[in-house]
Amino acid sequence: MIDYNKTRILLEPNEIPKEWVNILPDLPVPMTPLINPMDGKPAPPELACAIFPKECVLQEISQDPLIPIPKELREIYAKSYRPTPLHRACGLEKELGIVGDDIKILFKNESVSPTGSHKPNTVLAQAYYSKRNGVSELITETGAGQWGSALSYGCNLFDIKCTVYMVRASFLQKPGRKILMRAFNGEVHASPSNLTDSGKIYFEKDPDHPGSLGIAISEAVEHSMRSDKSRYALGSVVNFVLLHQTIIGQEVKAQLNKIDIQPDVLIGCMGGGSNLGGLIIPFVRDKLQGKNPDIEIIGVEPRACPSVNKGTYRWDYGDSAKKAPILKMYTLGHNFIPSPIHSGGLRYHGMAPIISILSGKKIMSSVMHHQTEVITSGLMFAKTEGILPAPEAAHAIKEAVNQALIAKENNEKKNIVFCLSGHGFFDLLAYKEYMIGNLVDYELPSDEIQKALTAPDMPNVDETRF
Amino acid sequence: MIDYNKTRILLEPNEIPKEWVNILPDLPVPMTPLINPMDGKPAPPELACAIFPKECVLQEISQDPLIPIPKELREIYAKSYRPTPLHRACGLEKELGIVGDDIKILFKNESVSPTGSHKPNTVLAQAYYSKRNGVSELITETGAGQWGSALSYGCNLFDIKCTVYMVRASFLQKPGRKILMRAFNGEVHASPSNLTDSGKIYFEKDPDHPGSLGIAISEAVEHSMRSDKSRYALGSVVNFVLLHQTIIGQEVKAQLNKIDIQPDVLIGCMGGGSNLGGLIIPFVRDKLQGKNPDIEIIGVEPRACPSVNKGTYRWDYGDSAKKAPILKMYTLGHNFIPSPIHSGGLRYHGMAPIISILSGKKIMSSVMHHQTEVITSGLMFAKTEGILPAPEAAHAIKEAVNQALIAKENNEKKNIVFCLSGHGFFDLLAYKEYMIGNLVDYELPSDEIQKALTAPDMPNVDETRF
Numbered sequence: 001m002i003d004y005n006k007t008r009i010l011l012e013p014n015e016i017p018k019e020w021v022n023i024l025p026d027l028p029v030p031m032t033p034l035i036n037p038m039d040g041k042p043a044p045p046e047l048a049c050a051i052f053p054k055e056c057v058l059q060e061i062s063q064d065p066l067i068p069i070p071k072e073l074r075e076i077y078a079k080s081y082r083p084t085p086l087h088r089a090c091g092l093e094k095e096l097g098i099v100g101d102d103i104k105i106l107f108k109n110e111s112v113s114p115t116g117s118h119k120p121n122t123v124l125a126q127a128y129y130s131k132r133n134g135v136s137e138l139i140t141e142t143g144a145g146q147w148g149s150a151l152s153y154g155c156n157l158f159d160i161k162c163t164v165y166m167v168r169a170s171f172l173q174k175p176g177r178k179i180l181m182r183a184f185n186g187e188v189h190a191s192p193s194n195l196t197d198s199g200k201i202y203f204e205k206d207p208d209h210p211g212s213l214g215i216a217i218s219e220a221v222e223h224s225m226r227s228d229k230s231r232y233a234l235g236s237v238v239n240f241v242l243l244h245q246t247i248i249g250q251e252v253k254a255q256l257n258k259i260d261i262q263p264d265v266l267i268g269c270m271g272g273g274s275n276l277g278g279l280i281i282p283f284v285r286d287k288l289q290g291k292n293p294d295i296e297i298i299g300v301e302p303r304a305c306p307s308v309n310k311g312t313y314r315w316d317y318g319d320s321a322k323k324a325p326i327l328k329m330y331t332l333g334h335n336f337i338p339s340p341i342h343s344g345g346l347r348y349h350g351m352a353p354i355i356s357i358l359s360g361k362k363i364m365s366s367v368m369h370h371q372t373e374v375i376t377s378g379l380m381f382a383k384t385e386g387i388l389p390a391p392e393a394a395h396a397i398k399e400a401v402n403q404a405l406i407a408k409e410n411n412e413k414k415n416i417v418f419c420l421s422g423h424g425f426f427d428l429l430a431y432k433e434y435m436i437g438n439l440v441d442y443e444l445p446s447d448e449i450q451k452a453l454t455a456p457d458m459p460n461v462d463e464t465r466f
Numbered sequence: 467m468i469d470y471n472k473t474r475i476l477l478e479p480n481e482i483p484k485e486w487v488n489i490l491p492d493l494p495v496p497m498t499p500l501i502n503p504m505d506g507k508p509a510p511p512e513l514a515c516a517i518f519p520k521e522c523v524l525q526e527i528s529q530d531p532l533i534p535i536p537k538e539l540r541e542i543y544a545k546s547y548r549p550t551p552l553h554r555a556c557g558l559e560k561e562l563g564i565v566g567d568d569i570k571i572l573f574k575n576e577s578v579s580p581t582g583s584h585k586p587n588t589v590l591a592q593a594y595y596s597k598r599n600g601v602s603e604l605i606t607e608t609g610a611g612q613w614g615s616a617l618s619y620g621c622n623l624f625d626i627k628c629t630v631y632m633v634r635a636s637f638l639q640k641p642g643r644k645i646l647m648r649a650f651n652g653e654v655h656a657s658p659s660n661l662t663d664s665g666k667i668y669f670e671k672d673p674d675h676p677g678s679l680g681i682a683i684s685e686a687v688e689h690s691m692r693s694d695k696s697r698y699a700l701g702s703v704v705n706f707v708l709l710h711q712t713i714i715g716q717e718v719k720a721q722l723n724k725i726d727i728q729p730d731v732l733i734g735c736m737g738g739g740s741n742l743g744g745l746i747i748p749f750v751r752d753k754l755q756g757k758n759p760d761i762e763i764i765g766v767e768p769r770a771c772p773s774v775n776k777g778t779y780r781w782d783y784g785d786s787a788k789k790a791p792i793l794k795m796y797t798l799g800h801n802f803i804p805s806p807i808h809s810g811g812l813r814y815h816g817m818a819p820i821i822s823i824l825s826g827k828k829i830m831s832s833v834m835h836h837q838t839e840v841i842t843s844g845l846m847f848a849k850t851e852g853i854l855p856a857p858e859a860a861h862a863i864k865e866a867v868n869q870a871l872i873a874k875e876n877n878e879k880k881n882i883v884f885c886l887s888g889h890g891f892f893d894l895l896a897y898k899e900y901m902i903g904n905l906v907d908y909e910l911p912s913d914e915i916q917k918a919l920t921a922p923d924m925p926n927v928d929e930t931r932f
């Protein structure tokens with residue numbers, strides 16, 4: 001009998017986790033609240049419930065260590081794509097000159113979802129709760145379209161209307177994801193639009209305005225607050241999104257147990273922090289409870305947008321339009337505009353509060369890489385493992401390669417596990433630019449960070465008041 | 467416990483079939499030989515071995531009912547993506563107003579492979595045997611790039627050079643698949659090129675010549691015959707390719723057994739015939755042995771290129787350049803140029819000899835659909851099942867929908883199984899054209915078929931000589 005399990009470890013549908021892991025009760029410091037951008041005070045649940053589905057708001061602040069995943073939702077995961085496989089990257093190991101079993105590289109393959117990334121994990125949960133709460137429309141913004149297409153997919157399965165405000169520049173330049181959203185019944189508007197007050201300001205001056213993520217967020221939030229039956233959907237950063245993603249790390253745990261491997265290093269890319277959070281939280285809880293004290297956790301940022309590596313831990317708006325809640329997090333300032341790297345999913349100015357606390361308390365570390373070295377590793381991975389990674393996911397690959405080479409150099413034993421958050425079928429332009437020598441690395445504009453962090457409109461939150 | 471098995475039926479890696487099913491010994495008439503286009507005589511194995519990998523040539527003519535799949539190859543399948551899931555299309559059933567279990571629609575999901583279609587099933591086998599036979603380079607042609615990217619992927623895993631001649635018009639207009647091929651180490655040349663005599667004829671007159679599949683085949687075959695270490699790779703039509711694809715149907719059988727379902731109808735789209743052949747052959751063998759006499763088998767063709775529905779069963783060149791072997795098959799004539807429908811994979815003038823014999827002997831039937839109705843069904847499938855199908859695969863969906871509606875109308879019990887041969891992430895243009903109302907249906911140019919079938923260069927093969 002062939003020991004296939006050593007190379008691609010699968011789980012049965014019945015092994016889909018029964019609970020999400022909530023890290024809040026185990027954090028070394030209490031989680032900071034969401035702050036209402038209108039008055040600088042903690043947003044009461046009623047207010048948050050006007051924006052987000054009610055059960056997500058309750059999850060956002062819950063202190064229960066485990067939150068049950070509804071049976072119907074587990075069925076939807078199982079029907080669609082979960083559990084996802086864990087692979088041993090034998091081809092990549094060989095390419096790096098690693099022989100034997102002392103150093104192992106493994107990766108969780110979230111690219112097998114219907115829209116090609118980990119995003120549906122939270123989309124299905126948000127759509128499920130929305131349906132249960134009588135919400136009939138979810139609204140969001142999208143840049144390149146990764147999040148918008150995942151939301152369209154999930155809403156459609158639950159027969160909820162999905163409306164997406166897509167930055168006009170992307171709407172015009174990246175027709176692929178727009179078509180995918182429409183194929184999943186999503187209603188896609190170029191932003192700024194003339195459908196909201198926030199959009200009209202720009203649209204009426206210039207109907208061809210290229211837009212920005214900030215404007216698109218404003219439009220989506222405004223739209224979502226118009227009706228009692230509509231809510232705003234968020235794809236990362238907040239606690240409940242990371243909670244939904246812990247299905248990733250729990251599956252990884254079960255898969256590693258199956259082959260008797262203890263991980264030494266966990267690696268994930270981080271933009272808002274959701275795929276990383278999803279991978280690490282179940283292991284972080286063990287670490288905080290003293291069960292695996294030596295496990296190393298590494299978040300990988302692009303050098304063009306290194307919120308944790310170069311930012312400040314402070315209160316800031318969740319979005320540049322100052323409509324979303326104020327969060328305490330590592331941030332480059334909500335006015336910081338990162339260079340146009342191809343990893344659109346990593347161009348967020350802040351970092352999830354959970355990841356920010358774990359970073360601040362040195363429970364995890366973070367590194368930065370330039371996009372050229374990242375795409376180099378992405379191509380190495382494609383050639384050796386046969387899967388073309390999303391540029392975002394290639395950040396994790398680059399760091400896994402580094403860790404493996406260091407272990408090899410030092411003759412260490414090391415089990416390295418990273419999250420392959422998505423495939424690169426919609427990011428072929430990044431690879432093309434690399435192949436023809438057009439890909440550039442951006443020097444970090446540190447004066448711009450300084451400027452953004454000291455801008456007069458940075459929020460002041462009086463923590464003594466709560 | 468949730469009965470997830472009713473909606474997505476999985477197999478363990480150890481359940482990957484141990485043998486391929488060879489239908490040749492069970493066919494009602496003997497398989498016709500490959501004919502050498504140079505002299506009109508059956509190609510001796512030595513000659514075929516100069517073009518194809520030796521073990522594939524032996525498989526092409528083997529009369530063994532089962533051919534073992536090498537253990538190492540099964541390991542590669544398992545490591546990469548197999549077994550693939552079988553889904554119950556509950557969402558689609560609901561959309562069609564089907565309730566209860568009397569009518570069931572199930573589909574085999576071949577879209578989960580690394581290049582998004584069933585093509586890697588044979589690529590991995592051909593690359594494996596090439597490696598074992600000391601072949602260091604596989605050469606092929608590609609139109610839209612589906613086959614070229616699958617071959618690049620597979621060759622790369624076995625450390626074999628892959629060279630692809632890509633029709634220049636596609637090379638320029640469809641950069642995505644070209645980038646994917648290069649990401650997998652494939653060497654891609656726009657065809658006509660100045661690298662072969664067959665290409666130079668056109669290239670020297672016009673370096674911007676748009677090319678054709680015929681010219682690209684000529685270039686690939688010429689290139690492959692240049693060295694003892696290089697061979698030509700074929701992605702459909704011939705017996706050994708259909709043999710490799712029988713892994714699909716065998717998995718389906720095991721998956722249906724797991725949920726105690728006997729299929730009444732099997733459906734697949736057919737261009738060259740490989741995904742359909744792969745699905746049906748294990749069931750056809752049972753049928754020919756009297757085990758499931760009533761099973762219905764339906765191949766689906768585009769109305770713009772209906773080889774079986776409107777063609778003639780006769781000897782014809784496998785390619786328009788007349789370099790590939792002559793086959794006895796249903797054909798529209800090697801000079802027939804189908805209209806530019808979006809299902810590039812179904813624009814082949816002929817049909818696999820195995821499928822041709824099964825069709826001629828009424829063991830299976832075939833139907834035709836227009837691309838607009840096909841894409842309509844494809845979108846219905848995306849919206850209800852969450853997977854955007856390739857336009858080729860949407861042909862099978864359209865017919866599955868038809869069959870389900872007929873059964874519903876007649877109050878019949880019916881288990882309908884079709885092959886989802888690939889996803890549509892690289893075919894978004896087809897969906898876009900549909901959405902903006904630009905998709906057109908082509909009337910069948912029957913005079914062109916007539917013209918192609920009576921062309922003076924149609925081959926004459928004297929069957930009395932063998």
